[in-house]
Amino acid sequence: MDTIRLTEKGNCRIIAHRGLSAIEPENTMPAFVAAGNRSYYGIETDVHVTSDGKYLIIHDDTTERMANGRNLSIEGNTFDLLRTVPLVDKNGKTGRIDLRCPSLEEYITICRRYGKKAILELKNTMEPQHIANIVAEIRELQYLSETVFISFSSENMVELRRLLPEQKLMWLVGAWNEKIRDFLLTYRLDIDVHYAVVTAEMVKELHEAGLEVNAWTCDKPDRAAELIAMGIDYLTTNLLE
Secondary structure (H helix, E strand, O other), X not given: OOOEOOOOOOOOEEEEOOOOOOXXXXXXXXXXXXXXXXXXXXXXXXXXXXXXXXXEEOOOOEOOOOOOOOOOEOOOOOHHHHHOOOOOOOOOOOOOOOOOOOEHHHHHHHHHHHOOEEEXXXXXXXXXXXXXXXXXXXXXXXXXXXXXXXXXXXXXHHHHHHHOOOOOEEEEEOOOOHHHHHHHHHHOOEEEEEHHHOOHHHHHHHHHOOOOEEEEXXXXXXXXXXXXXXXXXXXXXXXXO
């Protein structure tokens, strides 16, 4: 299996969702390396806080879906224990020694090595100290300027803006309305919105306000072409390139 190439990208930059997750298991080092070796602008992933206050890369709140039914809470277990859990390959089997939940540092290291933007989603609403710690770790790795923080949590976005007045931040949403628009304008946030609700009028309004639009997570070439024609700035995808 390989990616599906988009014939016309315009000025749209393409982001690999959870790494190149159509080919390698999502949010794993192989998925990040696979994306790094291709033409993607950025690599998106998800970070959680473990019970001992460390930062683990995984999407779900538990390991169940990615670990063949072994069900451990991410926030309820230690980093070291969670790192021992084998993750399933694309064939549904475990056994590959390279399939474990990465650390935040490992993810950032791959983005830096391959020159990709780090698109980092903060999962769940985090305590301000954890947000500060994540920012500090990425700053110490000298990759803060190449990192875009995203989150569905409005509280996370407010705290990120307080900590990082000039940082590029995108609020994740699944809808579009005046309340969302006003929040974006108040906190100077770009939008990361579900691809199905994007319209040309929305893109025009946000661009006129000086904000950028990222559409998630579109794997349909025809719809991607429509979105690119509307002028979206970014497209997050599992499969397209």
